[in-house]
Amino acid sequence: MRLATYASVATALVLILAKVVAYLLTDSVSMLSTLLDSLMDAAASLVNLIAVRHALTPADREHRFGHGKAEALAGLGQSTFIAGSAAFLLFESIGRLVSPQPVTNGIVGIGVMLFSMALTLVLVLFQRHVIRRTRSIAVSADSLHYVGDIAANLAVLAALVLSSQFGWNRSDPIFAIGVSFYVGFTAWQIARSAFDMLMDREMPDEERSRIRAIVMANPRVRNMHDLRTRRSGPHRFIQFHLEMDPEMRLTEAHILSDEVEAAILKEFPAAEVIIHEDPEGVAEGRKTFT
The missing domain is CATH 1.20.1510.10 (Cation efflux protein transmembrane domain)
Incomplete structure (x- = not known):
């Protein structure tokens, strides 16, 4: 640059x-x-x-x-x-x-x-x-x-x-x-x-769709929601909630999150990824937009 x-x-x-x-x-x-x-x-x-x-x-x-x-x-x-x-x-x-x-x-x-x-x-x-x-x-x-x-x-x-x-x-x-x-x-x-x-506009729809596809490609991921993205210069910021098995141990949940993060960084190497871990089926106040 x-x-x-x-x-x-x-x-x-x-x-x-x-x-x-x-x-x-x-x-x-x-x-x-x-x-x-x-x-x-x-x-x-x-x-x-x-x-x-x-x-x-x-x-x-x-x-x-x-x-x-x-x-x-x-x-x-x-x-x-x-x-x-x-x-x-x-x-x-x-x-x-x-x-x-x-x-x-x-x-x-x-x-x-x-x-x-x-x-x-x-x-x-x-x-x-x-x-x-x-x-x-x-x-x-x-x-x-x-x-x-x-x-x-x-x-x-x-x-x-x-x-x-x-x-x-x-x-x-x-x-x-x-x-x-x-x-x-x-x-x-x-x-x-x-x-x-x-104004922190979301990343393009095709990139957001790619992020979703990468996350859901992991067989242990049950679902994801509240994906939020933005750009700042050459950097991307990606954050979302990751739904997984409610019976999963905290250590396993952490390992799964690391796997998902590594997969995203392989596609978006200049990104900062923040993942919130959720047990599947637990109700919470979700955003009306995705």
Whole structure:
């Protein structure tokens, strides 16, 4: 996760330098759009770098559940940066649409965009590898808007070709407006994911179903109820009541719980599992949701 944040910051800085040169040479508002996006990427990636370092800090006396929610706070910060850049870009593009200007040195701009897309693609592939291993929301959010960058860069590339090679000057701001809406939608997706983590939203239904299947696969388990889950950064918290034979000795019940916990951790290695042992058939006040 740390390496992914370092790669993200380095990529953003390289792209900023290349796009500044390209914008000064082309005076293209669509190039400005992708430059602003890279500036926001750099700012967001720096926030990510700090947040991930904090999120990976082990639990301590003051934070017994760890520091994973720093990732969600970083995600909210990212969404704010990205939404602001989308609004600025939309305003600038509308002005250029009213008063279109020709794009100069289009070949330079096209070359920079091709370089930008190639470098971004390499970064996204690496981030996807990290996400598969860690399920990090911060790296996932970072990867999401870099994927958006590839789509945005394609739009900018098309605008540069149409404007510089075919003289269609209004294509430049039109494509930039499209990019601004896409960037705004990306900000909303990141904010929603971060908000879900901060509000302790349950893990996805398919993961909850998988937990149930793992628990019930043990032949000595009679039933389970009150499954509650949440995520905090790369960590998952899973707790439930485990029903077993009422005649089972406490030592055997403990061994059975350990077996169930080990099976869950094999599937969800970064989880903290809390199991409450219940004798089957004993009435208790259960939750109305499962």
